[in-house]
Amino acid sequence: MPQAPYGDAESLFRAAHKELMRVAYALLGNRADTEDAAQDSFFKLVTAWPRVGGLPTPDEQRAYLFRIVINEALHILRYPHRRWERLGVDTDQDGASWEVLDEQVQARADLRLLWKAIGELPGMRRDVVALRAAGYEYREIAARLGVSISTVRSHISYARKQLSRTVARDWEGAQG
Amino acid sequence: MSGRVPADRHGDLLDWLYERGKQRAERVPEFDVERTISRAYAARDAGAVNFWSALSPAERSAFESAARKQVFASGTALMREGEQADAVMVILDGRAKVCLDEDGRERIITERGPGDLIGESGTVPGYVRSATMIALDTVQALVMRTEDYTAFIADFPGVPDLVKKQTYDRRTGRP
Helix, strand or coil, X not given: CCCCCCCCHHHHHHHHHHHHHXXXXXXXCCHHHHHHXXXXXXXXXXXXXXXXXXXXXHHHHHHHHHHHHHHHHHHHHHCCHHHHHHHHHCHHHCXXXXXXXXXXXXXXXXXXXXXXXXXXXXXXXXXXXXXHHCCCCHHHHHHHHCCCHHHHXXXXXXXXXXXHHHHXXXXXXXXX | CCCCCCHHHHHHHHHHHXXXXXXXXXXXXXXXXXXXXXXXXXXXXXXXXXHHHHCCHHHHHHHHHHCEEEEECCCCEEECCCCECCEEEEEEECCEEEEEEXXXXXXXXXXXXXXXXXXXXXXXXXXXXXXXXXXXXXXEEEEEEHHHHHHHHHHCCCHHHHHHHHHHHHHHCCC
């Protein structure tokens, strides 16, 4: 018997929460940004509920929510300037030296170009790539986004080419 | 692993991210879902219309001159359910709880605070109060009688829309 869809945004969010945090933390790498992404995602989910509530299966609802979280995380990664003040942040590295923090800032500046390129990939490809970047296997990505494994594979293969082209160009641009 | 992308890894950036993501996934800290949800609602409410600050300076000063300032000690009622609604109020300072009487037991619906217009039933002649409001601390409010409110909105016809917007935000928000 098919499962009934979630009746409200809060129950869907609660049920998917652990997994959502895993996605967001794997992408963002620190607690503060992960909390922001979670909060903004819930807000978006509530706003989108008229649509999400009407989806026929809980899997589709979860997939929708995953895409919201990915979107929020990518947004933070692409526009991190306001968050740099909290850079201390890789919370498990309390007491990290200033050199380490400095290194992190620089790393983020570099990575921003990469996240920008990922953020600009078309629709589903962007989400597939983001979940890959969050450390998921192809079949896990397929299950979470409700697509086939071969779709995941082909998106990643195209994205690989697109990304190395775009990023190589932007990095040279940034250095020249 | 949180360092720079190694230059020799530009060709397979995605693999680098994947490995990093996998490592991070093994040490995801605990997050409190209830806290996230309540913070999200609070942030949304903060973005909702605050009646007093949404008024123009002219509207605010007209409101002030047509209303009188009243102080409610903590624990006293600003209005009571079932009473004739003969005034509308804006809280300037302090907080009040909104509650209903359910078979002799008090059920708290929500709280109101600075900038909130309260007792909207008092905007229309002949209405009765739909809830009781009790000051949670010392509350300073501007109290405007219904007839003065009617004159006020004749001068400032944009205000009722603001009231409607505030009511709408409350209804679509969490009680």
